[in-house]
Structure formats: C-alpha cells, structure tokens
Amino acid sequence: MELANWRQIETFMKRSSYDYYYGDCPPELRPIGAWGYVGLTLLYAIPVIGWIFLIVFTFHNGNLNRRSFTRSYWCALLVLLILVLAITVIGLISGKLNDVVDIITDLIHYKERFGESTHPITSGNEINSSGSGSVSSDFKQFMDSYETFIDEYISFMKTYNASAPTSETLNSYSTYMSKYADFMNRLGAVDTDHLSASDLAYYTSVSLRVEKKLLDASININ
Numbered sequence: 206m207e208l209a210n211w212r213q214i215e216t217f218m219k220r221s222s223y224d225y226y227y228g229d230c231p232p233e234l235r236p237i238g239a240w241g242y243v244g245l246t247l248l249y250a251i252p253v254i255g256w257i258f259l260i261v262f263t264f265h266n267g268n269l270n271r272r273s274f275t276r277s278y279w280c281a282l283l284v285l286l287i288l289v290l291a292i293t294v295i296g297l298i299s300g301k302l303n304d305v306v307d308i309i310t311d312l313i314h315y316k317e318r319f320g321e322s323t324h325p326i327t328s329g330n331e332i333n334s335s336g337s338g339s340v341s342s343d344f345k346q347f348m349d350s351y352e353t354f355i356d357e358y359i360s361f362m363k364t365y366n367a368s369a370p371t372s373e374t375l376n377s378y379s380t381y382m383s384k385y386a387d388f389m390n391r392l393g394a395v396d397t398d399h400l401s402a403s404d405l406a407y408y409t410s411v412s413l414r415v416e417k418k419l420l421d422a423s424i425n426i427n
Contacts, residue, residue: 233268234270237271241271245275249278259275259278262275263275263276263279340407344407345407348408351411354384354388358385359422365377365378395408
C-alpha cells in the first residue's frame, strides 16, 4: 500500500506543472552536480579571470544555486575580515598591536621559507649533505659566525625580556643591535647567483636554521 502511495505521488508530480525532474526543472532552480561545484571552485581560483566570474555570478540570476555558492565566497571573506579586525582591535586595546603584526608576518614568512623549501631543516651546526670539505673555508667561517651570533642574540633577548632593563643590559642591547645590523648588511651583500653549488647549499641550510630559531624565539618571547 505504501508503494502504491509513492507511485500515485510520482504520477501526480509528473502530470503537474510543479515537476522536480531535472529535465523539466526551470534553469534558475536546476541543481548543480558535485563536479559542477568543483569546476566553479577551480574557476574562482584563477587570478583575474576567476575573480571576474566571481563578481558576475554573484549578481547573475541564471541559476540560484550557483549564485548562492558564489556568494558563499564573499561570506567567507567577510568572516576573515571580521577576524582580522577583531585581532587588530584586541592588539590596540592590549597595546601589543606591533607584536601581533610581527607574529603574523613571521608566520607568513615561515610558510614561504619552510613550507615550500625542499631543503631539510637541521639543528645545531649540522652541515648539509654537500659536505663541509667542498664549502669555501672563508664563506663557511662567516656563515658559522653568523649562526653563532644569532644563538647568542636569542639567548640575550630572552634574558633582556625576562627582567627589568638596566644600564648594562641597555648597553649590551645596543651592541647586539649594531652587530645584527652589520651581519644583515654583510649577508645582503652576498651574491647568491654567483656562489658555488656547495656554498649556496650551505648558505641556504644556515639561513633556514636561523630563520627557524628566530621564529621560535619570537613566539616564545611574546
């Protein structure tokens, strides 16, 4: 009897103007298949062209399901903007906006340098697989001194932030900042395009270790 009722309902729907079958469904109400949503997602991910379609389909009445899916992108963007605004307000109220910006910047930089790098991140003074024998001695000495200085700098900053500043620590802080600026200038002068393969590999290995140490220290200190 239940089967008969369903058949009666199906027959009624087929005969009525309010038909749920895809072929007879109005285009503006026609459902979008799973692969259709995948295609739209890939389309919107294309720079410029995808953004143009994103704007057009937001207001286009061709298909209400497609329009709702497109508008969900703007909803997600709105949530992200509200989150960023909330973090900014909290940073302003707490007086640590600069710290928040620094952490976000470091996280973005960390993702760019570590998330996409194929070089392993090693600890201590472990040398990469190219071997220390093939690295220029002067260049290796400079990079090792840079990493040693960073270790000392991080240790000092932990002590500096853990206690009230004194004339001695302020003088030390000034000295470390001067040395740090000097190392940055010397590193900036390194022409990586003309380094040997071994020197470049060692330069990359040390740089990645230092970046990780500085990032970890900034998160722990803050």
